[in-house]
Amino acid sequence: MNIRVAHLYPDYLNIYADRGNIAVLTRRAALRGHALEVTGVEPGDVLRPEEFDLLYVGGGQDREQALVAPDLAARGDDLRRAVDTGTAVLAVCGGYQLLGRGYRGRDGSWLPGAGVFPLETVAGETRLIGDVLLEADLGDGVTTAVAGFENHAGRTLLDAGATALGRVLAGHGNDGASGLEGCRAGAAVGTYLHGPLLPRNPELADWLLARALEHAGGPGVLEPLPDELERLAHAVSAGRARSRGGRRRR
Ligand code: GLN
Numbered sequence: 011m012n013i014r015v016a017h018l019y020p021d022y023l024n025i026y027a028d029r030g031n032i033a034v035l036t037r038r039a040a041l042r043g044h045a046l047e048v049t050g051v052e053p054g055d056v057l058r059p060e061e062f063d064l065l066y067v068g069g070g071q072d073r074e075q076a077l078v079a080p081d082l083a084a085r086g087d088d089l090r091r092a093v094d095t096g097t098a099v100l101a102v103c104g105g106y107q108l109l110g111r112g113y114r115g116r117d118g119s120w121l122p123g124a125g126v127f128p129l130e131t132v133a134g135e136t137r138l139i140g141d142v143l144l145e146a147d148l149g150d151g152v153t154t155a156v157a158g159f160e161n162h163a164g165r166t167l168l169d170a171g172a173t174a175l176g177r178v179l180a181g182h183g184n185d186g187a188s189g190l191e192g193c194r195a196g197a198a199v200g201t202y203l204h205g206p207l208l209p210r211n212p213e214l215a216d217w218l219l220a221r222a223l224e225h226a227g228g229p230g231v232l233e234p235l236p237d238e239l240e241r242l243a244h245a246v247s248a249g250r251a252r253s254r255g256g257r258r259r260r
Contacts (some may be wrong), residue, residue: 019052023078025104031068053077068102076119170205
């Protein structure tokens with residue numbers, strides 16, 4: 011099958027080579043006989059989100075976020091409709107923040123968000139940096155340990171009743187205090203973990219791919235892959251998070 015992916019703002023939001031996540035999805039789809047068709051979307055481009063099975067937004071610093079925020083906010087209604095009808099989303103760090111209602115910078119500026127996730131973000135005085143391990147809840151009783159790296163000044167607060175991506179086992183997570191990381195709304199996932207995230211978290215990669223396949227009209231099931239290297243990478247990352255995650259630095 012063809013899986014249609016819209017990659018939002020690849021020229022602006024690609025910190026820590028976040029586009030590596032797309033490479034992982036492409037490869038894991040190909041190994042199961044499916045093709046990923048990736049369309050880059052920059053500010054001002056036409057985007058009909060319902061014509062895509064998965065939307066991807068990477069991370070970026072405040073400066074890059076400010077350049078895309080008005081464009082993204084203007085697409086809010088379209089994006090929410092797509093998520094409501096099962097389009098999968100992966101949004102990382104700066105992209106995650108901008109899929110909430112908005113981001114308050116250190117200088118007091120307000121960047122409007124798309125309002126896909128029920129949350130807001132406010133920049134703090136310190137940066138939350140380090141390896142992270144979380145117990146992700148993907149719904150329907152599916153849980154998986156997700157390992158990665160975070161580097162953000164923003165503190166993200168979920169609305170009451172919002173669903174986090176998971177519970178922090180090691181590291182800072184959304185705000186360094188709540189013990190929660192990321193947000194999930196149906197098949198839409200936002201997270202602070204990047205670096206990139208999917209090479210070392212094959213279960214999350216396949217969950218997203220399966221949701222996108224379902225949206226494309228295919229079966230939401232994928233044959234397992236050996237994932238030996240991926241599991242090793244996950245173990246190294248998880249071990250680092252356990253031994254040194256969650257330190258606060260300026
Ligand atoms: N605004 C962001 C911050 O908190 C962006 C971080 C990112 O994407 N790395 O700090």
